Amino acid sequence: MFDATATRAGPTRRTFLKAGAAVGGAFLLGFHLPSAMAANAETTVFAPNAFIRIDRQGKVTLIMPQVEMGQGIYTTVAMILAEELDAAFDQVVLEAAPPNDALYANPTFRIQVTGNSNSVRAFWLPLRKAGAAARALLVEASARIWQVDPATCRTDSGEVFHDASGRKASYAALVEHTAGLTAPADPPLKSTANFKLIGQSLKRLDTPDKVNGKVIYGIDAMPPGVTFATLAACPVFGGKVGHVDDSKAKSLPGVRQIVVLDDLVAVVGDHMWAARQGLEALKITWVEGPNAAVSSDDVWKQLRAASEKEGVTARSVGDATGALSKGELIEAAYELPFLAHATMEPMNCTVHLTADSCEIWVGSQVLSRAQAVAAKITGLPLEKITVHNLLIGGGFGRRLEVDHIDKAVRIAQQVAAPVKVVWTREEDIRHDVYRPVYRDRLSATLSGGRIVGWKHRITGSSIIARWLPPAFQKGIDIDAIDSAADIPYDIPNLSVDYVRDEPPAMPTGFWRGVGPNNNVFAIESFMDELARKAGKDPVAFRRDMLGKAPRLQAVLDLAAAKAGWGNPLPPRMGRGIALQTSFGSYIATVAEAEVDEAGEIRVRRIVSAVDTGIVVNPDTVVAQVQGGLIFGLTAALYGEITIDRGRVQQSNFHDYRMLRIDQTPAIEVHLIKSGEAPGGIGETGTTAAPPALGNAIFAATGVRLRRLPIDRSLLAGRKVG
Amino acid sequence: MERTFELRVNGRIHAITADPATPLLYILRNDLALNGPKFGCGLGECGACTVLIEGMAARACVIPVSGAAGREVTTLEGLGGARSLHPVQQAFIDEQAAQCGYCVNGMIMTAKAFLDRIAHPSEAQIRDALRYNLCRCGTHVEILRAVQRAARLLDMADAGAEPTEAER
Numbered sequence: 001m002f003d004a005t006a007t008r009a010g011p012t013r014r015t016f017l018k019a020g021a022a023v024g025g026a027f028l029l030g031f032h033l034p035s036a037m038a039a040n041a042e043t044t045v046f047a048p049n050a051f052i053r054i055d056r057q058g059k060v061t062l063i064m065p066q067v068e069m070g071q072g073i074y075t076t077v078a079m080i081l082a083e084e085l086d087a088a089f090d091q092v093v094l095e096a097a098p099p100n101d102a103l104y105a106n107p108t109f110r111i112q113v114t115g116n117s118n119s120v121r122a123f124w125l126p127l128r129k130a131g132a133a134a135r136a137l138l139v140e141a142s143a144r145i146w147q148v149d150p151a152t153c154r155t156d157s158g159e160v161f162h163d164a165s166g167r168k169a170s171y172a173a174l175v176e177h178t179a180g181l182t183a184p185a186d187p188p189l190k191s192t193a194n195f196k197l198i199g200q201s202l203k204r205l206d207t208p209d210k211v212n213g214k215v216i217y218g219i220d221a222m223p224p225g226v227t228f229a230t231l232a233a234c235p236v237f238g239g240k241v242g243h244v245d246d247s248k249a250k251s252l253p254g255v256r257q258i259v260v261l262d263d264l265v266a267v268v269g270d271h272m273w274a275a276r277q278g279l280e281a282l283k284i285t286w287v288e289g290p291n292a293a294v295s296s297d298d299v300w301k302q303l304r305a306a307s308e309k310e311g312v313t314a315r316s317v318g319d320a321t322g323a324l325s326k327g328e329l330i331e332a333a334y335e336l337p338f339l340a341h342a343t344m345e346p347m348n349c350t351v352h353l354t355a356d357s358c359e360i361w362v363g364s365q366v367l368s369r370a371q372a373v374a375a376k377i378t379g380l381p382l383e384k385i386t387v388h389n390l391l392i393g394g395g396f397g398r399r400l401e402v403d404h405i406d407k408a409v410r411i412a413q414q415v416a417a418p419v420k421v422v423w424t425r426e427e428d429i430r431h432d433v434y435r436p437v438y439r440d441r442l443s444a445t446l447s448g449g450r451i452v453g454w455k456h457r458i459t460g461s462s463i464i465a466r467w468l469p470p471a472f473q474k475g476i477d478i479d480a481i482d483s484a485a486d487i488p489y490d491i492p493n494l495s496v497d498y499v500r501d502e503p504p505a506m507p508t509g510f511w512r513g514v515g516p517n518n519n520v521f522a523i524e525s526f527m528d529e530l531a532r533k534a535g536k537d538p539v540a541f542r543r544d545m546l547g548k549a550p551r552l553q554a555v556l557d558l559a560a561a562k563a564g565w566g567n568p569l570p571p572r573m574g575r576g577i578a579l580q581t582s583f584g585s586y587i588a589t590v591a592e593a594e595v596d597e598a599g600e601i602r603v604r605r606i607v608s609a610v611d612t613g614i615v616v617n618p619d620t621v622v623a624q625v626q627g628g629l630i631f632g633l634t635a636a637l638y639g640e641i642t643i644d645r646g647r648v649q650q651s652n653f654h655d656y657r658m659l660r661i662d663q664t665p666a667i668e669v670h671l672i673k674s675g676e677a678p679g680g681i682g683e684t685g686t687t688a689a690p691p692a693l694g695n696a697i698f699a700a701t702g703v704r705l706r707r708l709p710i711d712r713s714l715l716a717g718r719k720v721g
Numbered sequence: 722m723e724r725t726f727e728l729r730v731n732g733r734i735h736a737i738t739a740d741p742a743t744p745l746l747y748i749l750r751n752d753l754a755l756n757g758p759k760f761g762c763g764l765g766e767c768g769a770c771t772v773l774i775e776g777m778a779a780r781a782c783v784i785p786v787s788g789a790a791g792r793e794v795t796t797l798e799g800l801g802g803a804r805s806l807h808p809v810q811q812a813f814i815d816e817q818a819a820q821c822g823y824c825v826n827g828m829i830m831t832a833k834a835f836l837d838r839i840a841h842p843s844e845a846q847i848r849d850a851l852r853y854n855l856c857r858c859g860t861h862v863e864i865l866r867a868v869q870r871a872a873r874l875l876d877m878a879d880a881g882a883e884p885t886e887a888e889r
Contacts, residue, residue, distance in 0.1 A: 070819075070820035071820070203814065203817060204817060204819075207813070208814060210825050211806065211810040211819065211822075211825060212797065213755070213796065213826065215822060217759075217823065219760065222754060228751065253723055271743075272747045272751055272760075273739075273747040273751075274740075343823075343857060344769055344821065344823035344855065344856070344857045345759070345823045346760065391822070393759070393822070395821075396857070424763060425761065425762040425763055619817055623820065623863060626861075626862050627860060630861060631859050652762050652766060653764075654766055659859075659861075660853075661854070662849055662852040663852075664848075664861040
């Protein structure tokens with residue numbers, strides 16, 4: 001079902017238009033074709049839009065506008081399209097979309113991007129309409145042949161039926177009869193009650209090839225004549241290559257070429273081992289540049305000073321200043337560290353550059369940007385840059401960047417053969433685009449067990465300002481304030497402001513959970529502190545302020561009930577709650593943790609209640625929440641990138657640790673049935689786990705953790721009742 | 722200096738000329754175009770490169786080709802037959818135990834070697850056996866269930882019975 005060949009060589013926009021032109025009256029999302037031309041054309045493929053192709057043999061090809069990086073989006077998108085098309089799901093073939101913003105841009109971002117947990121949210125209606133429009137055309141074609149009213153026909157599993165006369169026709173047989181028909185602009189959509197596929201836990205289409213070794217990731221690309229390269233960029237960010245002594249490296253068997261660029265050195269070999277040996281044999285002197293003395297201490301000093309400045313107001317309700325001046329002012333500050341993505345598939349990119357063409361094999365979350373960066377470097381026009389988007393061995397935001405493509409294309413400019421550039425793990429960890437450090441200062445006043453005044457100052461890097469400049473308006477980073485400006489609690493006087501502070505030396509980027517990771521950690525930890533101050537149970541305290549958020553109240557009640565909130569626990573064990581409305585989903589999470597006398601933490605159980613609107617594939621949603629929770633636990637328990645003399649100190653999985661399977665808690669995810677539009681889910685668990693765990697540790701030990709990763713020394717030797 | 726080795730991989734014999742220190746992983750991926758084993762860390766820390774050598778799980782990124790020569794090497798591609806999946810692979814499909822799927826090679830190969838040794842493991846034994854294989858997506862819950870299911874499937878295969886959908 002999963003057509004890897006097609007994925008490797010998706011159609012270019014040109015071939016698409018050609019295929020479309022062969023179809024009577026076809027439209028390609030904005031590309032309306034002259035009808036005379038269409039009427040004369042022979043119809044061999046039914047392609048009513050950029051997402052669907054049906055040939056006369058009955059092969060239904062669905063074009064995937066979003067990239068598959070483990071989140072199951074290929075299957076989910078296919079389910080949405082096939083639902084409205086009424087195709088037989090076990091016969092659909094998937095194909096990765098080529099780079100083409102005009103056809104495949106994410107409706108939210110207006111470029112081809114897979115991120116921010118928004119694939120289903122952004123494409124839910126457009127894809128349903130694409131499927132429904134195609135189905136309507138097939139019904140119309142058969143109704144014409146049978147000379148019946150289209151309204152008397154129905155469809156099921158790739159066939160049109162006219163029950164009154166007992167006739168039926170396969171979609172394949174109707175392809176040639178679609179010529180001259182015009183797709184409806186606003187086709188009727190199925191009612192949710194009539195969904196056959198949506199809501200079912202269908203098996204993912206990408207799993208079989210992942211368990212038999214046939215799946216092709218970026219790192220598996222092997223174009224004929226490929227050479228192998230690995231690289232070292234200046235270990236200090238912003239530094240340059242000084243001098244390279246390659247006398248030893250050049251003499252190693254299999255080493256073909258040493259490529260010295262302004263900011264990096266690469267070794268090209270007949271195979272990867274030669275390239276790696278060659279790199280190790282080089283003696284490189286770096287010109288370290290202005291960041292050569294920067295350490296983590298400098299980073300934190302700068303961030304803490306910045307957090308004392310006034311920020312740009314992101315939201316203001318009532319009179320926060322007035323409310324905060326009456327009664328006891330409760331204040332706390334929370335801090336999050338730099339994090340690397342550490343995708344299991346290290347950064348890599350394969351490039352074949354000739355005088356008039358550039359072919360790229362890569363896994364990217366931003367396909368059109370991948371193409372654009374190669375065009376910029378080579379000076380070739382976009383249509384000369386072919387990008388084969390292969391499956392991704394972990395994205396998490398890392399592959400929203402194109403630095404690996406930039407470097408590979410620049411190396412390829414020096415190499416007279418296709419070259420596959422694979423970073424070592426060490427290079428991958430030390431030249432990431434890091435989740436920024438953040439500092440959150442919160443203050444509040446209480447009255448009658450409720451919050452009456454609230455101030456939240458967020459200080460940190462603006463990723464949006466670099467990554468999507470048009471979205472950075474009036475000093476506000478919409479990602480950095482996400483889930484803080486729209487805090488769900490009913491607070492009469494509040495103020496949220498943002499201080500942009502770019503850390504020295506370190507490039508910053510999106511990381512699974514993005515802005516909400518920081519804000520939900522700070523808010524939900526502080527809510528717990530306020531509940532204790534108010535002398536109230538943390539669940540009851542929150543619940544009393546959710547009058548305007550009934551969906552959140554419902555998941556809170558469900559999570560508390562399922563987790564046995566309030567049931568006694570043995571000493572040294574505690575439960576913690578965290579709520580969030582991030583990514584359009586409503587989630588309550590209860591963590592149960594145990595802390596031993598050495599300060600070691602065992603997460604025993606996590607219960608999440610989730611309202612994410614209509615669920616396309618429940619199994620995928622549960623897997624994404626579970627995975628996100630584990631990703632978040634890893635960050636809370638271990639994640640920190642530090643720098644010394646401008647260099648990242650971590651290098652591989654021994655010093656940048658992951659939660660292991662023997663440490664994985666029991667995880668329960670409870671889905672609330674809903675008819676609301678789908679929410680985002682891939683990042684939610686990552687946001688949920690750290691505050692829930694921190695609050696559980698407070699319940700177990702009485703130690704409040706205001707910084708991640710969790711410092712075990714604060715917990716060691718702690719006597720608890 | 723380069724030497725020629727006889728390498729037995731998935732039942733086929735290959736003559737490989739390479740530096741004896743070359744990690745087996747690069748020979749499998751670059752020379753034999755076997756993409757099942759993955760490069761993850763290069764230090765034997767993540768397990769993505771796991772293969773079987775004489776039935777034992779081994780980290781191909783740190784085993785030199787000289788150490789694998791003359792011994793039977795099995796990769797993910799050689800685990801099932803030409804037409805069928807190995808029960809461990811089937812169990813990973815049944816339990817949907819792959820997200821990005823990059824770690825799955827190592828998980829399946831490690832589980833296969835483990836279940837050959839311990840046919841009826843406890844949950845704790847499975848967790849212990851797989852603790853040195855890293856998964857970044859967080860598929861741990863499904864992977865654990867897949868190995869439990871694989872143990873049942875292997876049991877039934879040993880008994881000569883075709884499992885029904887429900888039994889799986």
